[in-house]
Amino acid sequence: MRFSLKILSICIIASSCFSCKDTNTQNKKEVTNYPNQDSQLALLMREMTSEMEIIKSQILNGEKLSSSVKIEKVYTDIPTDSYVRDNNWFIPMTDQYIFAVNDLLNNPVNTKDQYNTIVQSCINCHNQVCQGPIKRIKKLRIKK
Amino acid sequence: MKKILLLSSIVFSFACTNNSETDNTITELDYTIYGDSTMTPEGVISGEKLIELLNTQDSAMVKVEGVISEVCSKKGCWMDVNIGGENTLFVKFMDYGFFMPLDAEGTTAIIEGMAKIEVQTVEWLKHKEEDAGSSQEVIDAITEPIIAYSMPEATGVILK
Numbered sequence: 616m617r618f619s620l621k622i623l624s625i626c627i628i629a630s631s632c633f634s635c636k637d638t639n640t641q642n643k644k645e646v647t648n649y650p651n652q653d654s655q656l657a658l659l660m661r662e663m664t665s666e667m668e669i670i671k672s673q674i675l676n677g678e679k680l681s682s683s684v685k686i687e688k689v690y691t692d693i694p695t696d697s698y699v700r701d702n703n704w705f706i707p708m709t710d711q712y713i714f715a716v717n718d719l720l721n722n723p724v725n726t727k728d729q730y731n732t733i734v735q736s737c738i739n740c741h742n743q744v745c746q747g748p749i750k751r752i753k754k755l756r757i758k759k
Numbered sequence: 760m761k762k763i764l765l766l767s768s769i770v771f772s773f774a775c776t777n778n779s780e781t782d783n784t785i786t787e788l789d790y791t792i793y794g795d796s797t798m799t800p801e802g803v804i805s806g807e808k809l810i811e812l813l814n815t816q817d818s819a820m821v822k823v824e825g826v827i828s829e830v831c832s833k834k835g836c837w838m839d840v841n842i843g844g845e846n847t848l849f850v851k852f853m854d855y856g857f858f859m860p861l862d863a864e865g866t867t868a869i870i871e872g873m874a875k876i877e878v879q880t881v882e883w884l885k886h887k888e889e890d891a892g893s894s895q896e897v898i899d900a901i902t903e904p905i906i907a908y909s910m911p912e913a914t915g916v917i918l919k
Binding site: 751 | 793794833834835836837851854855856857858859860861886912
């Protein structure tokens with residue numbers, strides 16, 4: 616009986632401490648970094664950026680290269696500005712990007728150069744439309 | 760045993776008292792953070808103070824407060840913040856890593872990062888007007904770059 620009362624007391628003390636902790640963490644309210652409804656293409660680009668970070672690390676660590684992002688969706692996903700797809704450079708530039716990615720993954724010979732070619736193809740396209748992320752994309756480059 | 764129970768009751772009651780005090784604090788500190796989640800409002804300066812700093816130095820690492828006067832209408836990927844009088848601070852976000860809500864205009868913001876005075880190119884100014892849905896006449900009328908207060912890589916923003 617005494618033992619169970621002791622346990623009960625410990626539980627009360629512990630739970631009161633934890634309840635304080637939970638409340639203190641609510642001092643500020645955090646939200647997502649992307650509060651707006653992003654387009655399909657914008658979300659895909661974010662996925663592609665994360666994937667490029669992974670491939671970069673695989674190259675630098677001499678690991679086997681792999682990718683799970685369905686990059687062909689660049690052709691079909693809806694962009695923020697619908698007119699982007701109407702530009703005559705959109706398809707050829709997307710072709711170049713897809714070619715560069717497949718070249719690296721299927722025929723990895725000079726991986727750092729092949730990787731940087733992909734990064735450059737992203738920059739070329741963003742120079743045409745939506746220059747905002749260019750600074751971020753440049754950080755993907757592998758310095759030699 | 761009674762002592763233990765008494766002690767636990769005291770601790771519990773203190774814990775509850777502390778909770779209610781913390782609840783009051785929550786109301787006072789209710790804000791949202793974008794970007795650096797560790798950012799706090801401590802050390803914030805006024806827009807006027809920032810202008811004063813940039814009159815005497817090239818750049819300044821600051822937390823500055825102002826009212827958002829315009830947000831990129833497409834993605835929320837840049838904003839203009841009024842920092843006193845007619846003065847505006849143009850803000851973009853580190854690594855394209857966070858955006859502002861599209862309806863944030865009129866909200867008080869604290870922005871952290873390196874502020875400087877920069878040239879805004881004609882190309883950019885035209886692009887900005889396009890984003891804002893301005894008429895072709897307004898866009899064509901832009902022929903000169905402007906010099907503006909700028910924070911090209913804000914690391915965090917607190918919206919009140």
